[in-house]
Amino acid sequence: MIDATATAASPSASTPPSVLRVPEHTVEIVSDSGEGAQKCGQIFAAVSAKMGNGVWTVEIIPAEVQPPPRVPEGASGNRVRVGSGPVTNWGDQTNLVVAFNEQVLLSRHRVGGLAEDAILLIEEMWATSDDPAVVAQWDAAMEELSSKSYRIIRVPMQEQCLTLVDNPRKGKNMFALGVLARIYGRDMDRIRDQIGHAFRKKSEAVYTTNVSLLELGYHWAEQHIDFRIDIPLEPMDTPLVVMNGNEAIGMGAVAAGFEICAMYPITPATSVSHYLSEVFERFGGIVHQSEDEIAAAGVAIGASYAGKVALTITSGPGLALKTEFLGLAIMTETPLVLVDVQRGGPSTGLPTKVEQSDLLAALYGQPGDAPHVVIAPATIEECFHVMVTARRIAETFRTVVMVLSDANLATGVSPFPRPTLDARWQAAPIDLAPVAEGDKPYDWDLETGLSRRIVPGQPAGMFTLTGLSHDEGSKVAYSSGIHQKSSAMRSRKLAVLQSLLAPPPVHGDEEGELLVVGWGSTKGAIEEAVDRTRAEGLKVSSVHLRFLSPLEPGLKAIFARFRQVVAVEINYSDDPDDPFINEENRRRGQLAMLLRSATLVDIDSWTRVPGEPLRPASIAETIRQRVHSGGAA
Amino acid sequence: MSLSCHLLHVLQPEEADNQYEMTSYEGAQARWCPGCGDHSVLTAVQKLLTAEQLIPEQTVFVSGIGCSSRFPHYLKTYGFHGIHGRALPVSTGVKLHRPELNVFTVMGDGDCTSIGAAHWIHALRYNLDLTVLLLDNGIYGLTKKQTSPTTPQGLKTNTQPKGSFLPALNPLAVSLGVTNASFVAQTAEWAPAHLYATLRAAYRHKGTSFVRILQRCPVFTPEVFQAAVQDPARIVLLVHDDGVVTPELNRIYSSQIHHDPGDIATARRLAEADDHIHLGVFFRDQSRPRYEETRKVTPRSPNERMSRLEEEFDRYAV
Structure with a gap:
């Protein structure tokens, strides 16, 4: 529904707002740099977490330190994914945006991150600007945005804020926070506390003004926004940071x-x-x-x-x-x-x-x-x-x-x-027991490669540490025997460490059609994609590695219980369908290379380098394709 | 309960009841070429350690890579023979964490003025209490006769066989140009009394004391300082009570200038002069801030840290 020409929907006070109950919603607040959208987003996220929603926030950062105003590349703000249960990643598409001008809104539209039916709340002052160039930009933006089924709601932020402050540029963020608080049913007392915390180094007057602006936004939304969004709360007993x-x-x-x-x-x-x-x-x-x-x-x-x-x-x-x-x-x-x-x-x-x-x-x-x-x-x-x-x-x-x-x-x-x-x-595990005459700085235990560390200050421990090949006494030694032995001692330590590790837990069933292997920050997105596709009936599981050297034990046995194994990563790999790419020259993702060499299992690779985190929806799509093709490339 | 908070205490020196002799500081047999200037620097350093009665286990020699960087192996102290050009960052880390240790840094001219030049400049600026020796023979020795920044212009080497292209870099002038440098001196390995007196002044200076030691490489550059060795008139001593005074050398080196090391302008002029070789303390200023003092923090016990960390969590509590 396109609502670009009308001013904000103005339900009569008697019409109760429609309530949209959703398991999660993703909200963006974007402004020019310096207009405070980030503070608005941070407080919204903190209060949502305190109330018992899961939250994952990412910053929207302009490419320059001081970008000019009203340009798409100057968009600054926060993207907050709010969910009923814990939120482990940034999710897929944005459902609601509050934008302080239409240019920063365009930037969010252009990166393709907005849902087809996203709700866009936009500061309307630019539509009636005295500057015809600004009005022309506004009109062009509305035309561009009309390619999607967004619901656009014009918000008189400037006009409203002027009733309280002389310079709304420094206050719109709190007005916007009030609007969001009303839409999402956020606890106003907690927001006031959070504002107090955010402005704890400022004067009481600053706090009071910000709270007034917050309340102004809240009441404006109460009168002019005809919907509410309800993300059920699941407060946790454990204290959170x-x-x-x-x-x-x-x-x-x-x-x-x-x-x-x-x-x-x-x-x-x-x-x-x-x-x-x-x-x-x-x-x-x-x-x-x-x-x-x-x-x-x-x-x-x-x-x-x-x-x-x-x-x-x-x-x-x-x-x-x-x-x-x-x-x-x-x-x-x-x-x-x-x-x-x-x-x-x-x-x-x-x-x-x-x-x-x-x-x-x-x-x-x-x-x-x-x-x-x-x-x-x-x-x-x-x-x-x-x-x-x-x-x-x-x-x-x-x-x-x-x-x-x-x-x-x-x-x-x-x-x-x-x-x-x-x-x-x-506690520092440095053994400070006296060093006996003859004790050596690399007194390797021949089985484990471990040795006692001697530090300066210890009498009788004096030695010269050297990057040259050295023997137990740190004496420079070029003989082949010493180099073989010291190399083995340094290497052995990794095997010893691995012997202390447990095999990684499998997320999902212990066996099945497809196993997704990941490492690092992708855990939340991968497991969400696995959960979604498991809910569709696919026999998919995942394993997430914390240790890359040494690798966690038992990987080969886990891999053997799945027909296909694919490593999902945010690094470059060749697409097997690309020109010139064949099985012998195909460059796979980095974890895939590591695991193939360590296990001799034919592990496939699916990676992307979009300059942003992987989205659960894209991982779920590759899972579906792989399961449905049965592993045939 | 934790060792970490007591570590420095435990490692404080005990009352020295033994007298250290020159031999107390002897490490492995030095393996430099016969006639190498490094030998006389090693002897002067051992003499200094003995004279100052430095506790061997409280003393660390840090070096880079090169002939001179074998130095720590030949001493019986703690030693750190690291990587090329990077001795000073290591020394910085040692001194920052263990200010009670005596930390010496030994580098060659390639080490200090070429690959490690950035660290040299910044170490002078940090002005930690380090004694820094630049063993400058004007050539890469270990890798066999390549041009270094201090190689005299025109000297033929394996990398510049028609003669080194550029005028030699002047380590004294560079050092004296660094803001917060606090001690800059020059001495020569063939004048052992002066070498020793300069090292002692450097060690006793609180702050980074930078000593350029002119020395001969008998294998690759025997001619470089030959004229000065044979003709003491080419050498001018800078004498001052606040620098070094070596009356025993008056007969050999009669050409002397009374130079106040507090006078930076004269120090820079003397460093730039190329008519004579000046030996002595060019500049010294004990009042410059020292990094380890500036960054001094109160140590906290594990329990103190944990209770403060709880306060941090309160700040981030949901």
């Missing part, structure tokens, strides 16, 4: 007892250091911003060698630069935790967009044989806990642990159960 994946990594670093994070600015990893820079000193830690990516790795390794395990964070290009130092840490068995928040690549690639294409570089990027641990959190909650795991493994196994997050987790915001802290997470 809400944050994005990078904040979770930062908090996890604190919980794990790290005391230094050495970094160099790079998107999308840097916000971990923003969080830590704000709080770390209160915990006795520091963020050291190095002169470059290489130095950040070096400072972390130096600190770790000196007795504490340090953290360095980066994204793809930085991982490349740190490579030589990573080899040194592995060779010298110096514990180190590196977080790679992946973005699109290669090269500068897509700095703000999600991709999972650093997997093979993380696993095999270091020249020489350089065995180390690679783990990937699958949820925002796991971003917190993975840091504790990573530090513990790095110290126990005297090795490098790489943590592969990505831009989807980094910027996604979703609540999760408040972690129960354990002070043991912080």
